[in-house]
Amino acid sequence: MKVLVTDPIAEAGLDRLREAGHEVVTGYELEGDALFDAVADAGALVVRSGTDVSRELFEAAEDLVIVGRAGIGVDNIDIDAATDHGVVVANAPEGNVRAAAEHTVAMAFAAARSIPQAHARLKDGEWAKGDYLGTELNGTTLGIVGLGRVGQEVAKRLGSLGMDLVAYDPYISEERADQLGAELADLDEVLSRATFLTIHTPLTPETENLIGEAELAELEDGYVINCARGGIVDEAALAAAVEDGVLAGAALDTFAEEPLDPDSPLLDVDEVVVTPHLGASTGAAQEHVATSIADQVLAAFAGEPVMNALNAPSMDESAFPRVEPYIDIAETAGKIAVQLLDGRIEGVEVTYEGDIADEDIDLVTASALKGVFEPLEWQVNSVNAPRIAEDRGIEVSETKRRQSDDFQSLVTVTVVGSEDSVSVCGTLFAGDDPRIVRVDGYRVDAIPGGKMVVARNTDEPGVIGLIGSVMGDAGINIAGMYNARETIGGEALTVYNVDEEVPEDARAKLLADDRVIDITYIELNGIGNSRSR
Numbered sequence: 001m002k003v004l005v006t007d008p009i010a011e012a013g014l015d016r017l018r019e020a021g022h023e024v025v026t027g028y029e030l031e032g033d034a035l036f037d038a039v040a041d042a043g044a045l046v047v048r049s050g051t052d053v054s055r056e057l058f059e060a061a062e063d064l065v066i067v068g069r070a071g072i073g074v075d076n077i078d079i080d081a082a083t084d085h086g087v088v089v090a091n092a093p094e095g096n097v098r099a100a101a102e103h104t105v106a107m108a109f110a111a112a113r114s115i116p117q118a119h120a121r122l123k124d125g126e127w128a129k130g131d132y133l134g135t136e137l138n139g140t141t142l143g144i145v146g147l148g149r150v151g152q153e154v155a156k157r158l159g160s161l162g163m164d165l166v167a168y169d170p171y172i173s174e175e176r177a178d179q180l181g182a183e184l185a186d187l188d189e190v191l192s193r194a195t196f197l198t199i200h201t202p203l204t205p206e207t208e209n210l211i212g213e214a215e216l217a218e219l220e221d222g223y224v225i226n227c228a229r230g231g232i233v234d235e236a237a238l239a240a241a242v243e244d245g246v247l248a249g250a251a252l253d254t255f256a257e258e259p260l261d262p263d264s265p266l267l268d269v270d271e272v273v274v275t276p277h278l279g280a281s282t283g284a285a286q287e288h289v290a291t292s293i294a295d296q297v298l299a300a301f302a303g304e305p306v307m308n309a310l311n312a313p314s315m316d317e318s319a320f321p322r323v324e325p326y327i328d329i330a331e332t333a334g335k336i337a338v339q340l341l342d343g344r345i346e347g348v349e350v351t352y353e354g355d356i357a358d359e360d361i362d363l364v365t366a367s368a369l370k371g372v373f374e375p376l377e378w379q380v381n382s383v384n385a386p387r388i389a390e391d392r393g394i395e396v397s398e399t400k401r402r403q404s405d406d407f408q409s410l411v412t413v414t415v416v417g418s419e420d421s422v423s424v425c426g427t428l429f430a431g432d433d434p435r436i437v438r439v440d441g442y443r444v445d446a447i448p449g450g451k452m453v454v455a456r457n458t459d460e461p462g463v464i465g466l467i468g469s470v471m472g473d474a475g476i477n478i479a480g481m482y483n484a485r486e487t488i489g490g491e492a493l494t495v496y497n498v499d500e501e502v503p504e505d506a507r508a509k510l511l512a513d514d515r516v517i518d519i520t521y522i523e524l525n526g527i528g529n530s531r532s533r
C-alpha cells in the first residue's frame with residue numbers, strides 16, 4: 001500500500017512501514033492540487049499538525065483506510081468527514097506528553113525570568129543585569145485549564161517546585177485532582193487566584209477563545225502560558241494585555257495560524273516569549289509517536305483494531321485473537337439476515353451468548369452492521385457503519401448473556417423490519433471452524449463464506465431434487481447442503497454452499513415452481529452481493 005507522509009516524522013516510523021513492504025512517499029511541501037493528487041491512491045496518510053486534512057481531501061482519497069496523526073492534537077483533521085468516508089483516524093496520545101509538559105515548564109521559567117530577552121541582549125554584547133527582576137514560581141499559584149495528560153504532568157512538575165495548584169476541568173474527577181495536589185475550581189476562581197495560567201485543553205468549539213480580554217484582566221499582573229493550541233487564547237487581546245501592563249508576560253508555543261504571521265502583534269511585545277510549536281519536538285517523543293502511528297497504520301491495513309482510533313472501535317491487542325473470528329461471523333450473519341428480510345430495516349440487534357459475552361465486542365457489533373449495510377451501501381466498513389445506522393434512524397442494540405444453551409459462544413444478528421425480523425446465528429466450532437448454525441429460526445450448519453443460496457420451499461418430496469438438478473444443469477457444484485423444516489409438510493429452509501455463481505435464469509427457473517417460496521443468492525466475499533427472490 002502507499003503511505004503518504006505530509007509532515008516530517010521520525011525515520012524509525014518510516015522504516016517500520018517500509019520494512020512491512022509498503023511504499024512510503026514523503027511530501028512535506030505538498031499543498032493544493034499536488035496534495036490531492038498524491039493522496040488519490042494512498043492507503044494511509046500520516047500527518048502532524050501541519051496538514052489540513054479536510055473533507056475535500058477525503059473526497060479525493062478513494063483508497064484511504066487510515067489517517068495517522070503522529071502526535072496528539074487532531075483539530076487539523078475533519079474526523080466527521082473521515083467517518084463519513086469510512087476512514088479511521090488515529091493519533092498517538094502518549095508519546096509526546098512528557099515533552100510537552102517539560103516545554104511548558106521551560107516556558108514558565110522563560111517568561112518568569114525573561115531568559116530569552118536577557119539572552120538576546122547578552123548575545124548582542126549588552127550586560128543588562130539591572131533590567132530584569134523576575135518572579136519566583138515557588139509559592140505562587142499555578143492555574144491549570146485542562147487537567148488531562150499534559151496538564152497532569154505539568155501539575156506534577158510545577159507542584160514539586162513549590163507552586164500551589166488550582167485547576168479548571170469540568171471533565172476530571174475530584175479524586176484525580178486530589179491525587180495531584182490540585183484543587184478543582186471554576187474558571188473565574190482559577191483566574192482570580194492564579195499568577196501563572198497554563199492552558200492544556202484541546203481546541204474545540206467550546207475552548208475556542210476561552211481566554212479573552214475579560215479573562216485576561218482577571219489574571220491581573222500574571223503570566224499566560226499556552227503550549228496547547230492557538231485559538232484558545234485570544235492573541236490580539238493577549239498582546240494588548242501584556243503591552244498595557246495588565247499582565248506581566250506570556251509564553252506561547254502554539255498559535256491560531258501556523259506558521260505565525262511575522263506581522264502578528266505578539267511579536268512586537270517584548271514580554272511575550274514565543275517558540276515555533278516545539279512542545280513535542282524531542283528525539284524521544286518523535287520516535288515514540290512515529291512508531292506508534294506506523295504500528296497503527298499496519299494494524300489498519302491488516303484489518304485489525306487500531307489502538308488509538310478516534311472514530312472506530314478500538315480493542316486491547318491481547319483480546320483480539322479471541323474476538324477476531326466473531327468479527328467475520330457477525331458480518332456474514334448480518335449480510336444473510338438483511339437479504340432474507342422483506343421490507344424496510346428498522347433496527348439491528350446483536351446478541352452475544354456464552355464466553356464471547358465477556359469480551360469487548362464493539363468491533364463485532366460494528367462488523368455486524370457492516371454486513372447489514374454492505375448489500376445496500378457502497379464503501380461501508382466498520383468505521384462508518386454505526387454512523388450509517390444513526391443517520392438512518394436504525395436502532396442498534398446489543399445484548400449479552402453469559403449463558404449459552406448449546407454453544408460455547410454464539411453471536412446472533414437480528415435485522416428487525418417494519419413487519420418482520422430475521423435472525424442469523426453464528427458460532428465457532430472446535431478447531432476455529434466458523435459456522436452459521438441458525439437461519440431465521442431453522443437449525444443449519446453452513447460455512448459462512450463464499451457463495452451461498454438460501455432456499456425456502458414447501459416440505460414436499462422432490463423439491464430438493466428439483467433445486468439440485470436446476471443447479472446441476474447450470475453447471476453449479478453444490479459444496480454443502482443443510483436442510484431444516486418447521487413441521488412435516490410445512491415450510492423448509494435449505495442453505496447451499498455453492499462453488500459457482502447462480503445465474504439469474506437458474507433462479508428464475510426455480511422460482512417458477514410453486515413449491516419454491518423464495519431463493520436468495522448471497523455472495524459473502526466482497527461487495528456485489530446479489531439477491532434474487
Ligand SMILES: NC(=O)c1ccc[n+]([C@@H]2O[C@H](COP(=O)([O-])OP(=O)(O)OC[C@H]3O[C@@H](n4cnc5c(N)ncnc54)[C@H](O)[C@@H]3O)[C@@H](O)[C@H]2O)c1
Nearest residue numbers: 073100146147148149150169171200201202227228279280
Ligand atoms: N505544544 C505541543 O507541541 C503539544 C504537545 C502535546 C500536546 N499538545 C496539546 O496539548 C493539549 C492537551 O493535550 P492532552 O494530551 O493533555 O489532552 P487530553 O485530552 O489528555 O487533556 C485535555 C483535557 O482538557 C479538558 N477539557 C476539555 N474541554 C475543556 C474545557 N472546555 N474546559 C476545561 N477543560 C477542558 C479535558 O477534560 C481533558 O482533561 C492538546 O491541545 C494537545 O494538542 C501540544
Ligand SMILES: O=C(O)[C@H](O)COP(=O)(O)O
Nearest residue numbers: 048049050071072073280
Ligand atoms: O498535538 C500535538 O501532538 C502537538 O501539538 C505536537 O504537534 P506537532 O506534531 O505538529 O509538533
